[in-house]
Amino acid sequence: MFFLPVPLEDGWIALMWDMMERKLHVLHPLIKGDGPSEPTKDKLELVAWKLHHALFDCLNEYYAGWPTQDGQWVTKYPVLAEEHFSRDEIGACVLHICRHYDGVNLKIPLTKYNAGKTKRQALHECVKLQGNSSKLAHEALWTVLAPTDSCLSDT
Template sequence: MSIAQDSSVMEIASMIASMYDDLTAILVTYYAEIRPSPECVLFGSTTEGAPLKIDLPKCNFGRDPWVVGTVTAPPPENALRAIRDWMAAASTLNLQRPWVVHPKPRFISVDGLDIQQQLVAHKKMSHEICTSIFRRLAQLDMSFSKDTPGMMWRKYIEPNFATTVLSNADPLIVHSIRASLREGTASCNPASCRMWFIPAILPDGWVVYAFDMLRKRIVVYDPAVGPFGYSNRRVSIHEFVSNKLHVALFNCLYSFFSSWHCESTHWTRTFPIIMREQFHKDEAGLCATFFARNYDGDKLQIPLTKETLVSHSNLMLYELMRTQGNQTKAASDSLEAIKGSFVVL
């Protein structure tokens, strides 16, 4: 994949590097102020030494969960609306507490106020709320019954990966990236994974790059373009960012696994227009998580409309409250308080 060699490339590189330097500083400061226990793996924590390569057996790609029929139906809309309405009216005192605290592959902590503002009021999505959602989506995927044991169809890569790469740090030595790419290989072969979803923040909001190992293409999903299409500058930005992510992803795969099955050469990009409506820029994060959850490799299984985005945000609110391994009870206790009228929850 080539990048147009003009003066704009250097300007794009400088803009992205500056933005991610600022984001990295914000995240480091955020967790320094929280002061988690010393044994926690934090954002940016590194590890020394070359990783021991894992030998993966050859296999076919897994089938998508819609073909297999393992996508579970969400709770009824009225139940999800009840949770949203409760969250909208919850006291600041209740919401100021940490609501999601999760240790692996790295420590994350988000409070109820951030969840309320971003999933109920649809304010701009933060790095850590997106991380929490992608982590929960990965948990849900692992809980789906699969037609072939040991195979998977998609991999949710947390924002930590793109943030590391686009700040020009080495992802190979970042503890959480090693853990996230190598975890679970004994029971589930990553070589069977066709779709790899990588979210990233650009100046206009969140985007998702879907790496399709079967077709050797990068599907670019950018909510900021809406139904109108990509400008030449927007394409140049995505070429620059996706090139960096492509090189870094395959560098990790070749370093962590023996005989990785898919070559890194001769990849293409596609820029589908899959939105029917224009959304507010603050909703780009919600749109990005909607795409990652509902894209089947060819199309969205559920059309993205203002109505379906509200349903999605309500569902993500519910799922965050059910995060497995959450080390605080604020979310689960609140869910228990709400669901007395809704036995389906």
């Protein structure tokens, strides 16, 4: 499986290629019920297939000899969430989807709480990266230890 988070003007989606089954999963946290509406589906398919062909151009260029075929793929639009998310929450939802989608369903359900937890975990992982010399890590630590002395306490 190969995941790609994709920014759109109205939020984020993730594309997942299941190379063994030849299925392209369009993972959008706002898809409900029977799938996306026709105008939304048309827009998502345009983006998905453009990126699909670009991915296979790269695979064929840089991994010569690897058996790749970009034709005869099936597109799937799985329903991943029951809750409604705002545009500001969709980025964390897509990160949660990329971490927990197994090709059939989510190992951990997509809820507002779980998406927020994933967002906090990702921030923690970025802050503790080896060699991180940004002031953000230092200021975030002081915000936790001494909130009244931190310059982040105003934001």
